[in-house]
Amino acid sequence: MFTLLPKLLHHIKTPSRFIRTSCSQRSLPILTLFTKDPCPLCDEAKEVLEPYKHRFVLQEVDITLPENSVWFDRYKYDIPVFHLNGQFLMMHRVNTEVLEMRLAKSEKESV
Template sequence: MLTLLPKLLHQIKTPSRVLRTTCSQRSLPILTLFTKDPCPLCEEAKEMLEPYRHRFVLQEVDITLPENSVWYDRYKYDIPVFHLNGQFLMMHRVSIAVLEKRLAKAEKEPV
């Protein structure tokens, strides 16, 4: 039992290594979906995005809420609409090619 202890201690990360790992990890880009309920095209779009969910944080904005009237005026005929990190990405349908290109670019940007 005592012979295993040094091996186990060696495998445990020291606090400085844990801190370094945590601080060096980049935050995921924010993919904003402008939607309403119901929105069958939005549900279809979310299904298409599922294989990529580990590469972004999905934020949904219901354009029918009073506080989102600016987005309603802008996108009422175009949902689903997507922004990546606050910049327009695509609308109506998910383009995997566009998504992959912009995610790759966002992942290369400095922290």
């Protein structure tokens, strides 16, 4: 079991680069999309987000699942709804100005 680790590390040409890349990915903000299926407005919103996808990790929450009933009660008439790092960001449509501003703020804070 422990003999595999040296072999694995040997195949990674620059372990420090690998570690740096992994850590930087963890520092990307989390954009949570509260959605359901079907949701044409959510599909449209994801298309608008496409040019920004390298700046956040998209997490989708299906509000119709039993374990998400709190979100269903809160957002059933408002999806798509977006939170950035757990804080409300926007609803109904993607506001690119708000998104840009909050992503820039998040990027400054993570430096």
